[in-house]
Amino acid sequence: xxxxxxxxxxxEHIRWIAARWCRQYTITHKRCPPNITHxxxxxxxxxxxxxxxxxxxxxxxxxxxxxxxxxxxxH
Numbered sequence: 001x002x003x004x005x006x007x008x009x010x011x012e013h014i015r016w017i018a019a020r021w022c023r024q025y026t027i028t029h030k031r032c033p034p035n036i037t038h039x040x041x042x043x044x045x046x047x048x049x050x051x052x053x054x055x056x057x058x059x060x061x062x063x064x065x066x067x068x069x070x071x072x073x074x075h
Contacts, residue, residue: 001035
C-alpha cells in the first residue's frame with residue numbers, strides 16, 4: 001500500500017498527499033487503497049479556495065443568464 005498524509009485545511013477541504021509510493025504502483029501506475037500514516041491541519045485555505053478567492057469579477061456577469069437563476073434575484 002502507498003503511504004499518504006491526510007491534510008485538512010481551514011476551509012474544511014481534505015487532501016491526501018502521497019508520502020511514499022509502493023512498488024506495485026511504480027510498476028502499474030494503478031492506485032491501491034491509501035494507507036494514512038500522518039495527519040496535518042493547515043490554518044490556510046486549500047489551493048482551489050485560494051484561486052476562487054483571488055478571481056476578479058467579470059465585468060459582463062450581469063448580462064449572463066444562468067439556467068438555475070431564479071427571476072427577481074440579482075447576483
